[in-house]
Amino acid sequence: MTHVLEVNNLSKHFGGLKAVDEVSLKVEKNQIVALIGPNGAGKTTFFNCITGMYKPTSGEIYIPSSAHRDSHITGEGHRTKAIHGLNPHVITECGIARTFQNIRLFQNMTVLENIMIGRHCRLSTGIIGAIFRTRKSRLEESELIHDSHEILTKIGLENYANEFAKNLPYGAQRKLEIARALATDPFLLLLDEPAAGMNPQETKELDGLIVKLRDTEDLSILLIEHDMNLVMSLAENIYVMDYGKLIAQGTPTQIKSDKKVIEAYLGEEIDA
Amino acid sequence: MNSKKLNKFLTDKFGDKIGNLFNEIILSFITSLWFMILMFPIMIIKVNTIDQTIIWRWHNLIYIGAGSFVLSYLWRKALKLKEMKSRTEENSKKSFSLSESLSNLSESKFHYPAMGVTLLLFILIPVFSSLYQTTVLSSALIYVMLGLGLNIVVGLGGLLNLGYVAFYIVGAYSYAMLNTHFGLSFWVALPIGALLSTVFGILLALPILRLRGDYLAIVTLAFAEIIRLILQNEGDIFGGPSGINNIEPPSFFGFEFGLDGKTVLMYYIILFMTIFTIFVIFRLENSRIGRAWQALREDEIATKSMGINVTMTKLTSFALGATWAGFAGVLFSAKTAFINPDSFTIWESVIILCFVVLGGMGSIFGVAIAALILYILPESLRAFAQYRMLVYGISLVLMMIFRQGGIIDVKRKHYKLPDNIKAD
Numbered sequence: 001m002t003h004v005l006e007v008n009n010l011s012k013h014f015g016g017l018k019a020v021d022e023v024s025l026k027v028e029k030n031q032i033v034a035l036i037g038p039n040g041a042g043k044t045t046f047f048n049c050i051t052g053m054y055k056p057t058s059g060e061i062y063i064p065s066s067a068h069r070d071s072h073i074t075g076e077g078h079r080t081k082a083i084h085g086l087n088p089h090v091i092t093e094c095g096i097a098r099t100f101q102n103i104r105l106f107q108n109m110t111v112l113e114n115i116m117i118g119r120h121c122r123l124s125t126g127i128i129g130a131i132f133r134t135r136k137s138r139l140e141e142s143e144l145i146h147d148s149h150e151i152l153t154k155i156g157l158e159n160y161a162n163e164f165a166k167n168l169p170y171g172a173q174r175k176l177e178i179a180r181a182l183a184t185d186p187f188l189l190l191l192d193e194p195a196a197g198m199n200p201q202e203t204k205e206l207d208g209l210i211v212k213l214r215d216t217e218d219l220s221i222l223l224i225e226h227d228m229n230l231v232m233s234l235a236e237n238i239y240v241m242d243y244g245k246l247i248a249q250g251t252p253t254q255i256k257s258d259k260k261v262i263e264a265y266l267g268e269e270i271d272a
Numbered sequence: 273m274n275s276k277k278l279n280k281f282l283t284d285k286f287g288d289k290i291g292n293l294f295n296e297i298i299l300s301f302i303t304s305l306w307f308m309i310l311m312f313p314i315m316i317i318k319v320n321t322i323d324q325t326i327i328w329r330w331h332n333l334i335y336i337g338a339g340s341f342v343l344s345y346l347w348r349k350a351l352k353l354k355e356m357k358s359r360t361e362e363n364s365k366k367s368f369s370l371s372e373s374l375s376n377l378s379e380s381k382f383h384y385p386a387m388g389v390t391l392l393l394f395i396l397i398p399v400f401s402s403l404y405q406t407t408v409l410s411s412a413l414i415y416v417m418l419g420l421g422l423n424i425v426v427g428l429g430g431l432l433n434l435g436y437v438a439f440y441i442v443g444a445y446s447y448a449m450l451n452t453h454f455g456l457s458f459w460v461a462l463p464i465g466a467l468l469s470t471v472f473g474i475l476l477a478l479p480i481l482r483l484r485g486d487y488l489a490i491v492t493l494a495f496a497e498i499i500r501l502i503l504q505n506e507g508d509i510f511g512g513p514s515g516i517n518n519i520e521p522p523s524f525f526g527f528e529f530g531l532d533g534k535t536v537l538m539y540y541i542i543l544f545m546t547i548f549t550i551f552v553i554f555r556l557e558n559s560r561i562g563r564a565w566q567a568l569r570e571d572e573i574a575t576k577s578m579g580i581n582v583t584m585t586k587l588t589s590f591a592l593g594a595t596w597a598g599f600a601g602v603l604f605s606a607k608t609a610f611i612n613p614d615s616f617t618i619w620e621s622v623i624i625l626c627f628v629v630l631g632g633m634g635s636i637f638g639v640a641i642a643a644l645i646l647y648i649l650p651e652s653l654r655a656f657a658q659y660r661m662l663v664y665g666i667s668l669v670l671m672m673i674f675r676q677g678g679i680i681d682v683k684r685k686h687y688k689l690p691d692n693i694k695a696d
């Protein structure tokens with residue numbers, strides 16, 4: 001097995017607050033890994049460190065040096081690349097995409113345009129190309145429209161293509177966040193509470209969608225989620241955080257019976 | 273008085289419609305009473321300091337009372353209409369309005385003919401209008417260019433730049449100085465001026481692009497003022513408060529023109545540059561880079577996570593905006609033949625920003641129309657010219673209440689699947 005993400009002793013301090021404290025985590029290729037924990041445990045902060053939104057106080061983050069999904073990941077002895085401290089847009093270019101806990105779509109643009117912006121880092125048309133509408137830029141643009149439509153169809157949002165993002169129903173907005181992240185061509189997808197605010201029906205659909213994406217898009221997925229049903233059914237490996245620290249790690253069955261986890265959730269129902 | 277309680281009391285007593293009417297009249301009456309009290313010391317009492325007497329102008333009280341009563345009543349009606357309209361719009365989502373049909377126009381098949389007719393009109397204007405009118409229109413077109421340039425920064429990029437005039441200054445002074453000191457012609461100076469302006473834009477942008485919103489606005493504002501003060505105080509280089517004069521008008525392949533001819537030539541050059549501006553921004557707006565600008569305006573953090581280099585994107589938006597101010601500046605100094613720092617006060621920046629906001633942020637046609645109307649109107653109604661800023665202010669307030677999107681709502685492009693690719 002090869003790792004697509006390896007985090008070693010990552011810490012992020014805000015003044016005196018240790019929001020993330022020496023957390024290590026690994027995601028294997030084509031695995032779905034869940035990160036859970038009570039509110040304020042530092043899960044989102046952990047995501048922000050991986051994606052470069054925050055510079056980690058200490059610790060290392062590695063991805064395979066040629067992790068991009070077009071290239072073949074070789075087995076043992078593959079070279080790794082450090083991404084801690086890089087700028088967010090560089091990390092996205094490396095192939096890590098994310099969604100946001102509180103939806104952050106480009107509200108006053110259409111659904112299709114949201115996807116097109118996601119493709120930005122895989123395209124090259126500059127100012128000159130756009131003004132003179134060179135052959136290359138025209139070709140790129142029509143390919144872009146085609147690809148974006150295809151992504152929308154994959155997620156099941158094709159009927160909304162020309163709607164404003166802000167006019168979409170809540171569940172569809174969450175899906176659009178995933179579609180937009182997918183547009184950046186990632187090998188690793190970070191989902192921050194993708195089921196938050198969804199009804200049980202929508203959550204079930206989301207469950208199917210995530211598995212489908214993993215299988216057909218050759219993705220590895222790391223997700224934060226409070227919906228325990230979803231976590232237990234999806235994740236092969238679960239990490240539990242509390243007060244910035246990693247308190248447990250294991251398969252769903254192990255986590256369900258872990259003393260520390262039950263304590264952290266203090267009576268909350270964990271079994272699915 | 274609690275207007276809700278009053279409303280309930282009246283509707284209980286008189287039924288819905290009449291109760292509402294009563295309610296509105298009473299509220300308007302209260303407003304007018306309040307205004308009468310407020311204006312009492314200013315409009316009614318007049319002290320004659322020489323005779324030590326007080327003149328009571330009671331007739332003013334009647335005017336104020338009646339005026340504020342009517343205005344207040346109309347205001348309430350307008351607000352109610354707006355509320356009703358937005359409610360019906362939610363229900364049917366299909367309503368006809370002027371701005372809608374205008375923004376539809378830019379998509380329909382009338383698009384090209386309509387543009388052709390407009391263009392022809394602008395080309396023919398110097399033929400059947402006076403020299404004065406042509407000059408006014410030239411100035412108006414320069415403001416259209418400035419509005420469209422600032423639109424790149426504020427409307428598309430979402431960066432509040434209150435010192436846009438600084439780049440206008442760079443353009444204007446570069447032509448003025450290159451021409452008077454080195455004898456460079458207009459045609460050589462035009463790209464140089466724009467380039468210098470762009471460089472200034474980049475130099476200013478580099479340190480301040482970390483700032484956001486209000487902070488960015490204040491720094492750009494200060495920058496513009498600093499540049500103006502430098503011009504004012506550097507007499508040896510920039511001519512100080514008296515500025516630079518005897519700037520040559522543009523030549524045209526060695527033809528000799530009289531005063532009329534020069535004005536008309538200038539008009540056509542400005543018209544050409546305006547069309548060029550519209551063309552470029554039109555192409556950029558829905559391109560990869562234009563979409564990145566708009567993403568930045570919508571949500572900076574999401575933009576970052578989409579793999580877009582936020583710093584570069586801000587920089588291009590800021591610098592390209594500056595480029596157009598540079599073009600406009602060169603045109604301005606060539607047109608007036610005389611420039612001094614007084615032409616470039618803070619108010620210029622504010623007026624240009626008004627055009628962008630009133631026209632509809634990000635809408636090319638909206639900004640162009642707003643700039644044309646708002647510049648020409650006070651110019652042609654000379655008697656009211658002193659109320660120009662007042663008119664802008666009132667229109668801005670009204671706009672914020674009744675039409676937040678500006679004159680023309682931005683309509684997003686609808687992309688269709690290209691047929692050749694669809695096949696597979």
Ligand SMILES: Nc1ncnc2c1ncn2[C@@H]1O[C@H](COP(=O)(O)OP(=O)(O)OP(=O)(O)O)[C@@H](O)[C@H]1O
Binds near residue numbers: 017037040041045046
């Ligand atoms: N930019 C910041 N500055 C200061 N403190 C922060 C910042 N971001 C997060 N924190 C703090 O770090 C802690 C962890 O927050 P984080 O958002 O990572 O929690 P979370 O696990 O995602 O919680 P939730 O389940 O509610 O989303 C919280 O105490 C929060 O207040």
Ligand SMILES: [Mg+2]
Binds near residue numbers: 043044045101
């Ligand atoms: Mg969170």
